Amino acid sequence: MNPISQFAQVDAARTAVIIGRQEISYGRFEADIEGLVTWLTHQGLSAGQRVGIFLRQSYWAWVCHLAALRMGLTQAALTQEFREEAAATGLFDVALCESEGILGSDVARRVVVVPSQSMGPFAEQAAERRHADLQAEASARRLTFTSGTTGKPKVVSLNPEMLHSRASFLQRYEGLTADTRLFELMGIDTQGGFSHSLATWHAGGCVLLGVPVPGSLKIRHLPHGQSNVLMSAPRRLQNLLGMDPKPWDGRAARKIFVGGGRLPIQVRDEALARACHQISVFYSATETGLTAIGDASLLDRHPGAVGFVVDSVSVEIVDQEGRPRPPGQEGIVRSRTPHMVLGYGENLESKPDDAFRDGWFYPGDQGVMLEDGLLVITGRISETLNIGGLKFPLVDFEAELAKFPEIKDGCAVVLKLDVGDHLALAVVCDKGVDLQALSQQITPRLPVQVKFTLVRVPYIPRNAMGKIPRHALAKKLTEIYQRNIAASSNK
Numbered sequence: 001m002n003p004i005s006q007f008a009q010v011d012a013a014r015t016a017v018i019i020g021r022q023e024i025s026y027g028r029f030e031a032d033i034e035g036l037v038t039w040l041t042h043q044g045l046s047a048g049q050r051v052g053i054f055l056r057q058s059y060w061a062w063v064c065h066l067a068a069l070r071m072g073l074t075q076a077a078l079t080q081e082f083r084e085e086a087a088a089t090g091l092f093d094v095a096l097c098e099s100e101g102i103l104g105s106d107v108a109r110r111v112v113v114v115p116s117q118s119m120g121p122f123a124e125q126a127a128e129r130r131h132a133d134l135q136a137e138a139s140a141r142r143l144t145f146t147s148g149t150t151g152k153p154k155v156v157s158l159n160p161e162m163l164h165s166r167a168s169f170l171q172r173y174e175g176l177t178a179d180t181r182l183f184e185l186m187g188i189d190t191q192g193g194f195s196h197s198l199a200t201w202h203a204g205g206c207v208l209l210g211v212p213v214p215g216s217l218k219i220r221h222l223p224h225g226q227s228n229v230l231m232s233a234p235r236r237l238q239n240l241l242g243m244d245p246k247p248w249d250g251r252a253a254r255k256i257f258v259g260g261g262r263l264p265i266q267v268r269d270e271a272l273a274r275a276c277h278q279i280s281v282f283y284s285a286t287e288t289g290l291t292a293i294g295d296a297s298l299l300d301r302h303p304g305a306v307g308f309v310v311d312s313v314s315v316e317i318v319d320q321e322g323r324p325r326p327p328g329q330e331g332i333v334r335s336r337t338p339h340m341v342l343g344y345g346e347n348l349e350s351k352p353d354d355a356f357r358d359g360w361f362y363p364g365d366q367g368v369m370l371e372d373g374l375l376v377i378t379g380r381i382s383e384t385l386n387i388g389g390l391k392f393p394l395v396d397f398e399a400e401l402a403k404f405p406e407i408k409d410g411c412a413v414v415l416k417l418d419v420g421d422h423l424a425l426a427v428v429c430d431k432g433v434d435l436q437a438l439s440q441q442i443t444p445r446l447p448v449q450v451k452f453t454l455v456r457v458p459y460i461p462r463n464a465m466g467k468i469p470r471h472a473l474a475k476k477l478t479e480i481y482q483r484n485i486a487a488s489s490n491k
Contacts, residue, residue, distance in 0.1 A: 036067040047072030047136035072136035076143035077189035170199040180205030184231035233260035423452035
Protein backbone atom coordinates (compact mmCIF):
# COMPACT_ATOMS: atom_id res chain seq x y z
CA MET A 1 0.00 0.00 0.00
CA ASN A 2 1.24 3.48 -0.83
CA PRO A 3 2.15 5.34 2.38
CA ILE A 4 -0.05 8.32 1.47
CA SER A 5 -3.00 6.45 -0.06
CA GLN A 6 -4.84 6.68 3.26
CA PHE A 7 -5.10 10.46 2.88
CA ALA A 8 -8.07 9.86 0.60
CA GLN A 9 -9.86 8.03 3.44
CA VAL A 10 -9.73 11.04 5.78
CA ASP A 11 -12.45 13.70 5.77
CA ALA A 12 -11.17 16.35 3.33
CA ALA A 13 -12.29 19.10 5.71
CA ARG A 14 -10.09 17.88 8.59
CA THR A 15 -6.89 19.78 9.32
CA ALA A 16 -3.77 17.94 8.12
CA VAL A 17 -1.12 20.61 8.69
CA ILE A 18 -0.80 23.78 10.75
CA ILE A 19 2.01 26.18 9.85
CA GLY A 20 2.03 29.41 11.79
CA ARG A 21 -1.57 30.58 11.92
CA GLN A 22 -2.58 28.82 8.71
CA GLU A 23 -4.46 25.53 8.70
CA ILE A 24 -4.17 23.21 5.70
CA SER A 25 -7.01 20.73 5.22
CA TYR A 26 -6.55 17.18 3.95
CA GLY A 27 -8.37 18.22 0.79
CA ARG A 28 -5.97 21.11 0.17
CA PHE A 29 -2.97 18.92 1.08
CA GLU A 30 -4.09 16.27 -1.40
CA ALA A 31 -4.65 18.90 -4.11
CA ASP A 32 -1.19 20.40 -3.58
CA ILE A 33 0.45 16.98 -3.84
CA GLU A 34 -1.43 16.16 -7.04
CA GLY A 35 -0.73 19.63 -8.41
CA LEU A 36 2.99 19.15 -7.86
CA VAL A 37 2.82 15.66 -9.44
CA THR A 38 1.38 17.35 -12.54
CA TRP A 39 4.00 20.10 -12.55
CA LEU A 40 6.95 17.74 -12.04
CA THR A 41 5.65 15.46 -14.80
CA HIS A 42 5.60 18.47 -17.12
CA GLN A 43 9.24 19.08 -16.13
CA GLY A 44 10.13 15.66 -17.49
CA LEU A 45 10.46 13.73 -14.21
CA SER A 46 9.31 10.12 -14.30
CA ALA A 47 9.32 6.92 -12.26
CA GLY A 48 12.71 5.47 -11.46
CA GLN A 49 14.67 8.74 -11.49
CA ARG A 50 16.72 9.69 -8.42
CA VAL A 51 15.81 13.04 -6.92
CA GLY A 52 17.42 15.01 -4.11
CA ILE A 53 15.13 17.54 -2.40
CA PHE A 54 16.35 20.68 -0.64
CA LEU A 55 13.54 23.06 0.36
CA ARG A 56 13.61 25.25 3.48
CA GLN A 57 9.85 25.83 3.52
CA SER A 58 8.70 22.91 5.65
CA TYR A 59 5.19 22.53 4.16
CA TRP A 60 6.35 22.55 0.55
CA ALA A 61 9.20 20.19 1.42
CA TRP A 62 6.58 17.69 2.60
CA VAL A 63 4.43 18.24 -0.48
CA CYS A 64 7.51 17.65 -2.65
CA HIS A 65 8.53 14.44 -0.87
CA LEU A 66 5.04 12.98 -0.98
CA ALA A 67 4.58 13.94 -4.64
CA ALA A 68 7.89 12.21 -5.42
CA LEU A 69 6.63 9.02 -3.74
CA ARG A 70 3.42 9.12 -5.78
CA MET A 71 5.42 9.48 -8.98
CA GLY A 72 7.58 6.45 -8.24
CA LEU A 73 10.74 8.50 -7.79
CA THR A 74 13.70 7.49 -5.67
CA GLN A 75 14.02 10.50 -3.38
CA ALA A 76 16.04 11.79 -0.45
CA ALA A 77 16.11 14.93 1.68
CA LEU A 78 19.35 16.85 1.16
CA THR A 79 20.89 18.74 4.05
CA GLN A 80 23.89 21.04 4.33
CA GLU A 81 25.72 18.35 6.29
CA PHE A 82 25.39 15.73 3.55
CA ARG A 83 25.96 17.97 0.53
CA GLU A 84 29.54 16.86 -0.14
CA GLU A 85 28.82 13.22 0.62
CA ALA A 86 25.77 13.20 -1.64
CA ALA A 87 27.81 14.76 -4.43
CA ALA A 88 30.44 12.05 -4.11
CA THR A 89 27.87 9.30 -4.70
CA GLY A 90 26.70 10.63 -8.08
CA LEU A 91 23.31 9.56 -6.81
CA PHE A 92 20.85 12.13 -8.16
CA ASP A 93 19.45 12.70 -11.62
CA VAL A 94 17.63 15.83 -10.47
CA ALA A 95 17.91 18.24 -7.53
CA LEU A 96 14.64 19.94 -6.56
CA CYS A 97 15.55 23.25 -4.91
CA GLU A 98 14.34 26.75 -4.16
CA SER A 99 17.00 28.29 -6.41
CA GLU A 100 19.96 27.14 -8.48
CA GLY A 101 22.31 28.82 -6.01
CA ILE A 102 21.47 26.38 -3.23
CA LEU A 103 22.50 23.15 -4.93
CA GLY A 104 23.82 22.56 -8.41
CA SER A 105 25.71 20.25 -10.71
CA ASP A 106 27.94 19.04 -7.88
CA VAL A 107 24.95 17.09 -6.51
CA ALA A 108 22.79 16.35 -9.56
CA ARG A 109 23.07 16.43 -13.31
CA ARG A 110 20.04 18.72 -13.50
CA VAL A 111 18.52 21.31 -11.16
CA VAL A 112 14.77 21.99 -11.17
CA VAL A 113 13.72 25.11 -9.28
CA VAL A 114 10.36 24.55 -7.59
CA PRO A 115 8.05 27.57 -8.09
CA SER A 116 7.19 30.25 -5.54
CA GLN A 117 7.17 29.02 -1.95
CA SER A 118 4.13 31.12 -1.01
CA MET A 119 1.32 29.45 0.89
CA GLY A 120 -1.09 29.77 -2.04
CA PRO A 121 -2.53 26.46 -3.30
CA PHE A 122 -0.10 24.80 -5.69
CA ALA A 123 -3.00 23.29 -7.61
CA GLU A 124 -3.71 26.76 -8.99
CA GLN A 125 -0.32 26.68 -10.76
CA ALA A 126 -1.14 23.53 -12.73
CA ALA A 127 -3.36 23.62 -15.79
CA GLU A 128 -4.69 20.15 -15.02
CA ARG A 129 -4.46 17.71 -12.15
CA ARG A 130 -2.66 14.52 -13.00
CA HIS A 131 -3.40 11.48 -10.85
CA ALA A 132 -0.35 9.36 -10.18
CA ASP A 133 0.07 6.00 -11.87
CA LEU A 134 -0.51 3.35 -9.19
CA GLN A 135 1.94 0.99 -10.88
CA ALA A 136 4.59 3.73 -10.89
CA GLU A 137 4.03 4.39 -7.17
CA ALA A 138 5.15 0.85 -6.35
CA SER A 139 8.64 1.63 -7.72
CA ALA A 140 9.15 4.59 -5.35
CA ARG A 141 12.03 4.51 -2.88
CA ARG A 142 12.72 6.69 0.14
CA LEU A 143 16.44 7.10 0.85
CA THR A 144 17.69 8.16 4.26
CA PHE A 145 21.33 8.87 5.01
CA THR A 146 22.58 7.49 8.30
CA SER A 147 26.01 8.00 9.78
CA GLY A 148 25.91 6.91 13.42
CA THR A 149 29.12 8.20 14.96
CA THR A 150 31.37 7.56 11.98
CA GLY A 151 30.53 10.66 9.99
CA LYS A 152 30.59 8.49 6.85
CA PRO A 153 27.15 8.35 5.21
CA LYS A 154 25.41 5.09 4.44
CA VAL A 155 22.02 4.98 2.83
CA VAL A 156 18.92 3.04 3.82
CA SER A 157 16.35 2.44 1.07
CA LEU A 158 12.67 1.86 1.94
CA ASN A 159 9.89 1.00 -0.49
CA PRO A 160 6.25 2.18 -0.05
CA GLU A 161 5.19 -1.07 1.60
CA MET A 162 7.96 -0.71 4.18
CA LEU A 163 7.11 2.95 4.83
CA HIS A 164 3.46 2.04 5.35
CA SER A 165 4.39 -0.85 7.67
CA ARG A 166 6.60 1.35 9.84
CA ALA A 167 4.02 4.14 10.04
CA SER A 168 1.32 1.66 11.08
CA PHE A 169 3.65 0.22 13.72
CA LEU A 170 4.28 3.68 15.21
CA GLN A 171 0.60 4.54 15.12
CA ARG A 172 -0.17 1.42 17.13
CA TYR A 173 2.56 1.61 19.77
CA GLU A 174 2.54 5.37 20.30
CA GLY A 175 -1.21 5.76 20.37
CA LEU A 176 -1.46 8.24 17.49
CA THR A 177 -5.09 9.07 16.68
CA ALA A 178 -7.23 11.51 14.71
CA ASP A 179 -6.92 13.86 17.71
CA THR A 180 -3.11 13.89 17.57
CA ARG A 181 -1.43 17.26 16.99
CA LEU A 182 2.19 16.26 16.40
CA PHE A 183 5.19 18.55 16.54
CA GLU A 184 8.37 16.63 15.75
CA LEU A 185 11.90 17.96 16.13
CA MET A 186 13.78 15.16 14.37
CA GLY A 187 13.36 16.55 10.86
CA ILE A 188 12.14 15.35 7.48
CA ASP A 189 15.68 14.19 6.62
CA THR A 190 15.56 11.54 9.38
CA GLN A 191 13.58 8.33 9.12
CA GLY A 192 12.12 8.96 12.57
CA GLY A 193 10.82 12.40 11.65
CA PHE A 194 9.47 11.16 8.32
CA SER A 195 7.74 8.06 9.75
CA HIS A 196 6.13 9.80 12.73
CA SER A 197 4.54 12.43 10.51
CA LEU A 198 3.26 9.75 8.11
CA ALA A 199 1.87 7.78 11.06
CA THR A 200 0.00 10.86 12.29
CA TRP A 201 -1.55 11.43 8.86
CA HIS A 202 -2.44 7.73 8.65
CA ALA A 203 -4.47 8.24 11.83
CA GLY A 204 -6.17 11.36 10.42
CA GLY A 205 -4.29 13.63 12.83
CA CYS A 206 -2.53 16.95 12.34
CA VAL A 207 1.18 17.75 11.96
CA LEU A 208 2.47 21.12 13.21
CA LEU A 209 5.31 22.71 11.23
CA GLY A 210 7.70 25.49 12.21
CA VAL A 211 7.76 28.72 10.20
CA PRO A 212 11.23 29.32 8.69
CA VAL A 213 12.88 32.71 8.52
CA PRO A 214 12.99 33.76 4.82
CA GLY A 215 16.43 33.10 3.33
CA SER A 216 17.63 31.28 6.45
CA LEU A 217 17.72 27.79 7.94
CA LYS A 218 16.46 29.21 11.25
CA ILE A 219 12.88 28.74 12.46
CA ARG A 220 10.86 31.80 13.43
CA HIS A 221 7.92 30.06 15.07
CA LEU A 222 8.03 26.77 16.99
CA PRO A 223 4.48 25.44 17.56
CA HIS A 224 5.25 23.26 20.57
CA GLY A 225 2.60 25.00 22.65
CA GLN A 226 -0.11 23.90 20.19
CA SER A 227 0.93 20.23 20.22
CA ASN A 228 -0.39 17.35 22.31
CA VAL A 229 2.37 15.00 21.06
CA LEU A 230 5.99 16.11 20.72
CA MET A 231 8.72 13.94 19.18
CA SER A 232 12.38 14.75 19.82
CA ALA A 233 15.93 13.62 20.32
CA PRO A 234 17.26 14.37 23.85
CA ARG A 235 19.52 17.27 22.87
CA ARG A 236 16.81 19.05 20.89
CA LEU A 237 14.32 18.70 23.73
CA GLN A 238 16.90 20.17 26.11
CA ASN A 239 17.50 23.09 23.74
CA LEU A 240 13.77 23.71 23.33
CA LEU A 241 13.25 23.77 27.09
CA GLY A 242 16.06 26.33 27.34
CA MET A 243 14.53 28.49 24.60
CA ASP A 244 11.14 28.58 26.33
CA PRO A 245 11.74 28.52 30.10
CA LYS A 246 8.12 29.31 31.03
CA PRO A 247 5.40 26.71 31.68
CA TRP A 248 4.07 25.57 28.29
CA ASP A 249 0.46 25.96 27.28
CA GLY A 250 -1.40 22.65 27.13
CA ARG A 251 1.01 20.85 29.45
CA ALA A 252 -1.70 18.62 30.99
CA ALA A 253 -2.68 17.20 27.59
CA ARG A 254 0.80 16.75 26.09
CA LYS A 255 2.93 13.61 25.81
CA ILE A 256 6.56 13.66 24.70
CA PHE A 257 8.40 10.80 22.99
CA VAL A 258 12.20 10.89 23.15
CA GLY A 259 14.56 8.67 21.16
CA GLY A 260 17.97 8.64 19.52
CA GLY A 261 20.10 8.84 22.66
CA ARG A 262 20.18 8.82 26.44
CA LEU A 263 17.63 11.18 28.02
CA PRO A 264 19.23 12.93 31.04
CA ILE A 265 17.08 12.55 34.13
CA GLN A 266 17.24 16.29 34.84
CA VAL A 267 15.88 17.02 31.34
CA ARG A 268 13.08 14.50 31.92
CA ASP A 269 12.14 16.10 35.23
CA GLU A 270 12.24 19.62 33.80
CA ALA A 271 10.01 18.59 30.90
CA LEU A 272 7.51 16.92 33.24
CA ALA A 273 7.43 20.02 35.44
CA ARG A 274 6.83 22.51 32.61
CA ALA A 275 6.03 20.90 29.28
CA CYS A 276 4.05 17.65 29.50
CA HIS A 277 2.28 15.17 31.73
CA GLN A 278 4.07 12.07 30.40
CA ILE A 279 7.33 11.16 28.65
CA SER A 280 8.09 7.92 26.85
CA VAL A 281 11.55 6.83 25.74
CA PHE A 282 11.95 4.67 22.67
CA TYR A 283 14.71 2.79 20.89
CA SER A 284 14.82 2.56 17.12
CA ALA A 285 17.17 2.69 14.17
CA THR A 286 16.90 3.87 10.58
CA GLU A 287 17.68 0.29 9.58
CA THR A 288 15.03 -1.43 11.74
CA GLY A 289 12.32 1.01 12.81
CA LEU A 290 10.84 0.92 16.32
CA THR A 291 12.35 -1.71 18.62
CA ALA A 292 11.47 -0.84 22.24
CA ILE A 293 9.40 1.73 24.13
CA GLY A 294 8.54 2.53 27.74
CA ASP A 295 7.70 5.24 30.24
CA ALA A 296 10.57 7.57 31.17
CA SER A 297 10.11 6.64 34.84
CA LEU A 298 12.20 3.59 33.90
CA LEU A 299 15.23 5.89 33.92
CA ASP A 300 15.12 5.75 37.71
CA ARG A 301 16.01 2.06 37.45
CA HIS A 302 18.86 2.78 35.01
CA PRO A 303 19.77 5.99 33.14
CA GLY A 304 20.17 3.99 29.92
CA ALA A 305 16.72 2.37 29.99
CA VAL A 306 14.94 2.54 26.60
CA GLY A 307 11.81 0.50 27.34
CA PHE A 308 10.51 -2.99 26.69
CA VAL A 309 10.87 -4.76 23.37
CA VAL A 310 7.64 -4.49 21.35
CA ASP A 311 5.68 -7.42 19.92
CA SER A 312 7.07 -9.15 16.79
CA VAL A 313 10.53 -7.68 17.43
CA SER A 314 13.50 -9.67 18.72
CA VAL A 315 16.44 -8.22 20.65
CA GLU A 316 19.37 -10.15 22.04
CA ILE A 317 22.47 -9.26 24.04
CA VAL A 318 25.37 -11.31 22.75
CA ASP A 319 29.11 -11.69 23.12
CA GLN A 320 31.72 -11.09 20.39
CA GLU A 321 30.99 -14.52 18.88
CA GLY A 322 27.23 -13.89 18.71
CA ARG A 323 26.35 -16.13 21.68
CA PRO A 324 23.41 -14.84 23.78
CA ARG A 325 24.31 -13.53 27.21
CA PRO A 326 22.09 -14.15 30.26
CA PRO A 327 19.87 -11.39 31.71
CA GLY A 328 21.82 -8.79 33.65
CA GLN A 329 25.09 -9.26 31.74
CA GLU A 330 26.38 -6.56 29.40
CA GLY A 331 27.09 -7.35 25.78
CA ILE A 332 26.48 -6.34 22.18
CA VAL A 333 22.93 -5.44 21.14
CA ARG A 334 21.42 -7.02 18.05
CA SER A 335 17.84 -6.77 16.80
CA ARG A 336 15.47 -8.15 14.20
CA THR A 337 12.17 -6.53 13.20
CA PRO A 338 9.47 -7.33 10.60
CA HIS A 339 10.29 -4.12 8.70
CA MET A 340 14.08 -3.97 8.74
CA VAL A 341 16.36 -3.60 5.76
CA LEU A 342 18.95 -6.27 5.09
CA GLY A 343 21.82 -4.03 4.04
CA TYR A 344 22.97 -0.63 2.85
CA GLY A 345 23.26 0.77 -0.61
CA GLU A 346 21.48 2.56 -3.43
CA ASN A 347 24.07 3.33 -6.06
CA LEU A 348 26.65 3.89 -3.35
CA GLU A 349 29.90 1.97 -3.31
CA SER A 350 28.49 -0.52 -0.86
CA LYS A 351 30.82 -3.07 0.66
CA PRO A 352 29.75 -5.95 2.91
CA ASP A 353 28.87 -4.37 6.23
CA ASP A 354 29.39 -5.95 9.62
CA ALA A 355 26.15 -4.35 10.83
CA PHE A 356 24.08 -7.08 9.12
CA ARG A 357 24.89 -10.67 10.03
CA ASP A 358 22.85 -13.88 10.03
CA GLY A 359 19.53 -12.03 9.72
CA TRP A 360 20.31 -9.64 12.61
CA PHE A 361 21.12 -5.95 12.66
CA TYR A 362 23.95 -4.83 14.95
CA PRO A 363 23.40 -1.10 15.71
CA GLY A 364 26.78 -0.69 17.42
CA ASP A 365 25.32 -0.40 20.91
CA GLN A 366 26.29 -2.10 24.14
CA GLY A 367 23.48 -3.04 26.47
CA VAL A 368 21.89 -5.23 29.11
CA MET A 369 18.56 -7.06 29.16
CA LEU A 370 17.19 -7.14 32.70
CA GLU A 371 15.24 -10.06 34.16
CA ASP A 372 11.83 -8.51 33.42
CA GLY A 373 12.72 -7.70 29.80
CA LEU A 374 13.74 -4.05 30.25
CA LEU A 375 16.32 -3.09 27.61
CA VAL A 376 19.16 -0.88 28.84
CA ILE A 377 21.67 0.77 26.51
CA THR A 378 24.94 1.29 28.34
CA GLY A 379 26.83 2.98 25.51
CA ARG A 380 28.05 2.66 21.95
CA ILE A 381 30.88 0.33 21.08
CA SER A 382 32.51 3.20 19.19
CA GLU A 383 32.04 5.47 22.20
CA THR A 384 34.32 3.48 24.44
CA LEU A 385 37.64 5.06 23.59
CA ASN A 386 40.81 3.04 23.85
CA ILE A 387 43.82 5.18 24.77
CA GLY A 388 46.99 3.16 25.02
CA GLY A 389 45.05 0.14 26.23
CA LEU A 390 43.00 2.12 28.76
CA LYS A 391 39.21 2.03 28.17
CA PHE A 392 37.48 5.40 28.40
CA PRO A 393 33.62 5.33 28.65
CA LEU A 394 32.39 8.47 26.91
CA VAL A 395 28.74 8.71 27.91
CA ASP A 396 29.33 8.84 31.66
CA PHE A 397 32.31 11.17 31.39
CA GLU A 398 30.52 13.63 29.11
CA ALA A 399 27.70 13.72 31.65
CA GLU A 400 30.35 14.78 34.19
CA LEU A 401 31.60 17.52 31.83
CA ALA A 402 28.05 18.88 31.64
CA LYS A 403 28.11 19.51 35.40
CA PHE A 404 30.76 22.23 35.08
CA PRO A 405 28.94 25.60 34.98
CA GLU A 406 31.62 27.04 32.66
CA ILE A 407 31.00 24.35 30.01
CA LYS A 408 27.95 24.90 27.80
CA ASP A 409 28.61 21.75 25.78
CA GLY A 410 31.45 19.28 25.42
CA CYS A 411 32.68 15.95 24.14
CA ALA A 412 35.77 13.72 24.09
CA VAL A 413 37.60 12.33 21.06
CA VAL A 414 40.92 10.57 20.44
CA LEU A 415 43.48 12.26 18.20
CA LYS A 416 45.51 9.80 16.12
CA LEU A 417 48.96 11.41 16.20
CA ASP A 418 52.32 10.16 14.96
CA VAL A 419 53.49 9.93 18.58
CA GLY A 420 50.43 7.92 19.59
CA ASP A 421 46.83 8.40 20.66
CA HIS A 422 45.99 11.58 22.55
CA LEU A 423 42.77 12.52 24.34
CA ALA A 424 41.16 15.83 23.36
CA LEU A 425 38.22 17.44 25.13
CA ALA A 426 36.29 19.89 22.98
CA VAL A 427 34.34 22.39 25.08
CA VAL A 428 32.00 25.26 24.32
CA CYS A 429 32.63 28.04 26.82
CA ASP A 430 33.01 31.81 27.03
CA LYS A 431 36.31 33.35 25.90
CA GLY A 432 36.99 34.56 29.43
CA VAL A 433 37.17 31.02 30.84
CA ASP A 434 40.71 30.04 31.87
CA LEU A 435 41.30 26.71 30.09
CA GLN A 436 44.33 25.84 32.21
CA ALA A 437 42.37 26.26 35.43
CA LEU A 438 39.45 24.33 33.94
CA SER A 439 41.79 21.49 32.96
CA GLN A 440 42.95 21.20 36.56
CA GLN A 441 39.33 20.87 37.72
CA ILE A 442 38.54 18.24 35.08
CA THR A 443 41.56 16.01 35.78
CA PRO A 444 40.15 14.40 38.98
CA ARG A 445 36.89 13.58 37.13
CA LEU A 446 38.62 11.53 34.40
CA PRO A 447 37.63 7.83 34.62
CA VAL A 448 41.23 6.95 33.70
CA GLN A 449 44.24 9.14 34.36
CA VAL A 450 45.64 10.12 30.99
CA LYS A 451 47.02 13.35 29.58
CA PHE A 452 44.54 15.41 27.61
CA THR A 453 44.22 18.68 25.73
CA LEU A 454 41.32 21.04 26.27
CA VAL A 455 40.19 22.73 23.06
CA ARG A 456 37.74 25.64 22.97
CA VAL A 457 35.29 25.30 20.04
CA PRO A 458 32.35 27.49 18.97
CA TYR A 459 29.96 24.51 18.96
CA ILE A 460 29.84 20.72 19.06
CA PRO A 461 28.56 19.37 15.72
CA ARG A 462 25.60 17.00 15.90
CA ASN A 463 23.39 15.34 13.35
CA ALA A 464 19.60 15.51 13.38
CA MET A 465 19.41 12.84 16.08
CA GLY A 466 21.85 14.68 18.32
CA LYS A 467 24.74 12.28 17.67
CA ILE A 468 28.28 13.60 17.36
CA PRO A 469 30.30 12.70 14.22
CA ARG A 470 33.38 11.90 16.32
CA HIS A 471 35.65 10.78 13.51
CA ALA A 472 35.11 14.00 11.56
CA LEU A 473 35.50 16.10 14.73
CA ALA A 474 38.68 14.24 15.72
CA LYS A 475 40.13 14.99 12.28
CA LYS A 476 39.45 18.72 12.67
CA LEU A 477 40.84 18.82 16.21
CA THR A 478 43.95 16.94 15.07
CA GLU A 479 44.61 19.71 12.53
CA ILE A 480 44.12 22.38 15.22
CA TYR A 481 46.41 20.50 17.64
CA GLN A 482 49.16 20.11 15.04
CA ARG A 483 48.97 23.79 14.06
CA ASN A 484 49.28 24.82 17.71
CA ILE A 485 52.27 22.53 18.21
CA ALA A 486 53.95 23.92 15.07
CA ALA A 487 53.29 27.50 16.19
CA SER A 488 54.76 26.79 19.63
CA SER A 489 57.94 25.25 18.17
CA ASN A 490 58.49 28.27 15.94
CA LYS A 491 58.49 30.73 18.81
